[in-house]
Amino acid sequence: MKWIILKDTDKKITGEVEKISGQVVANCYQCGKCTAGCPLAYAMDLGPTRFIRILQLGVTEEIKKSNTPWFCISCETCTTRCPREIDIAKLMDATRIVSQNGEFKPRELRIAIFDKIFTKLVEVFGRPPEFLLGALNNALTFNLFKDVLLFPKMFIKGKLPISFSRVNSKAVQQIFEKSKSR
Amino acid sequence: MKFAYFPGCSLHSTAKEYDASTKFVCGRLGIELVEIPNWVCCGATPIHRTNALASIALPAKNLLWAQTENLPVAAPCSECFSRLKLANLEVAENEELKKNVSEVLGETYEGNVDIYHLPQVIIEKIGLKEIEKKVAKKLSGLKIASYYGCLLTRPPKVATFDRIEDPQFLDNLVLSLGAESVNWAYKTECCGATFSLSKKELVLKLTNDILQNAYDEKADCIMVACPLCHSNLDLRQKEVEKKYKVKYNLPVFYFTQLIGLSMGADIRGLGLKRHMVSAEKLLSSKGLI
Numbered sequence: 001m002k003w004i005i006l007k008d009t010d011k012k013i014t015g016e017v018e019k020i021s022g023q024v025v026a027n028c029y030q031c032g033k034c035t036a037g038c039p040l041a042y043a044m045d046l047g048p049t050r051f052i053r054i055l056q057l058g059v060t061e062e063i064k065k066s067n068t069p070w071f072c073i074s075c076e077t078c079t080t081r082c083p084r085e086i087d088i089a090k091l092m093d094a095t096r097i098v099s100q101n102g103e104f105k106p107r108e109l110r111i112a113i114f115d116k117i118f119t120k121l122v123e124v125f126g127r128p129p130e131f132l133l134g135a136l137n138n139a140l141t142f143n144l145f146k147d148v149l150l151f152p153k154m155f156i157k158g159k160l161p162i163s164f165s166r167v168n169s170k171a172v173q174q175i176f177e178k179s180k181s182r
Numbered sequence: 183m184k185f186a187y188f189p190g191c192s193l194h195s196t197a198k199e200y201d202a203s204t205k206f207v208c209g210r211l212g213i214e215l216v217e218i219p220n221w222v223c224c225g226a227t228p229i230h231r232t233n234a235l236a237s238i239a240l241p242a243k244n245l246l247w248a249q250t251e252n253l254p255v256a257a258p259c260s261e262c263f264s265r266l267k268l269a270n271l272e273v274a275e276n277e278e279l280k281k282n283v284s285e286v287l288g289e290t291y292e293g294n295v296d297i298y299h300l301p302q303v304i305i306e307k308i309g310l311k312e313i314e315k316k317v318a319k320k321l322s323g324l325k326i327a328s329y330y331g332c333l334l335t336r337p338p339k340v341a342t343f344d345r346i347e348d349p350q351f352l353d354n355l356v357l358s359l360g361a362e363s364v365n366w367a368y369k370t371e372c373c374g375a376t377f378s379l380s381k382k383e384l385v386l387k388l389t390n391d392i393l394q395n396a397y398d399e400k401a402d403c404i405m406v407a408c409p410l411c412h413s414n415l416d417l418r419q420k421e422v423e424k425k426y427k428v429k430y431n432l433p434v435f436y437f438t439q440l441i442g443l444s445m446g447a448d449i450r451g452l453g454l455k456r457h458m459v460s461a462e463k464l465l466s467s468k469g470l471i
Binding site for chain 1: 196227285
């Protein structure tokens with residue numbers, strides 16, 4: 001069993017997570033159904049149930065160092081099954097957004113970098129070119145040879161078009177610019 | 183029946199065969215698909231993890247055209263479908279969000295567009311009876327595991343199909359095509375979709391579990407309705423086999439490819455040659471090609 005010392009608790013992160021997600025963490029009565037059904041629980045340090053508990057208590061250090069929100073795959077199993085109707089996947093999203101807003105460093109850098117690259121490509125091209133997504137992701141995560149054996153095969157099968165057309169990019173840039181200021 | 187068609191990024195790249203087979207089947211069933219002009223990415227998972235407002239505004243940008251044309255939307259990708267429908271629901275429920283989204287877009291989005299996932303268009307709007315009438319060659323003897331994945335059935339306020347935990351609509355379609363439906367436990371488990379590039383080891387484990395269960399239940403192949411499911415189950419299957427020292431060799435079909443096949447379309451036109459795990463041996467052993 002893991003012990004958490006209840007000193008230095010602070011509800012700042014919890015408050016922001018609740019504001020962004022529109023959820024109330026106090027509604028959780030810790031039944032554990034979310035963790036029981038979570039396909040990624042095996043890889044998480046806390047799992048959704050315990051992660052919500054530290055959000056409730058405001059154990060800032062534990063929130064910052066947990067991989068749980070980063071490993072959430074947004075499959076919505078927890079949200080679907082929660083007897084208290086908490087949108088748990090949205091809580092995980094909101095925690096990552098709070099981190100991204102500069103509150104704390106992302107615990108899983110590779111996932112955060114991929115999300116950033118994807119977002120940037122949507123912003124620039126309107127539709128992210130898969131080829132660039134793979135190449136940039138490999139370069140920026142220092143993993144140049146990842147999937148290189150798959151690329152030629154995908155190319156031959158016509159699954160990896162190398163094109164860089166921009167679609168509606170002005171409108172998309174406007175969406176990102178205006179939504180940043182909120 | 184006319185729909186605004188939102189193909190999504192994958193159907194123009196990794197899943198061109200899904201696009202081609204969709205157009206073939208819809209053409210045969212009298213469904214007119216009008217592609218939304220200049221559509222942009224729905225934002226997928228990375229945007230809703232990084233920017234809450236943009237994750238609603240991006241899908242809404244695409245829905246504006248359907249709103250003006252007064253057309254329902256058909257989306258073949260589970261991720262696109264989920265993002266589009268969620269954006270519509272949230273804007274309809276939340277006045278403040280509607281105001282913010284409209285301000286970001288520079289146009290008012292009302293949140294009153296009907297959005298359907300492609301299986302819903304074909305199975306619910308057209309109906310299995312109509313499909314059965316068009317079946318020229320029954321897929322007899324083919325044991326198909328219908329894979330629903332995550333966003334085709336969840337969350338229930340978005341994916342309003344039949345049963346959440348043990349959905350049946352794809353299985354019913356399999357029976358209509360004259361094939362056998364496999365009863366298996368992993369039909370709604372997640373394949374790991376978005377982690378395919380950022381956390382591959384997690385995806386390989388989830389994908390292995392799904393393939394293993396389909397294999398154990400004696401499926402000949404897997405049927406999907408999402409390009410992300412397809413890419414993990416088909417594209418990464420060889421890698422999974424290598425990592426876990428197993429041999430599945432399970433072809434993965436889009437549901438539109440199997441409907442097309444039963445209607446007598448040729449396998450090249452349906453894009454079956456684009457798959458990484460070849461389906462030809464299986465189909466010829468069953469006398470289907």
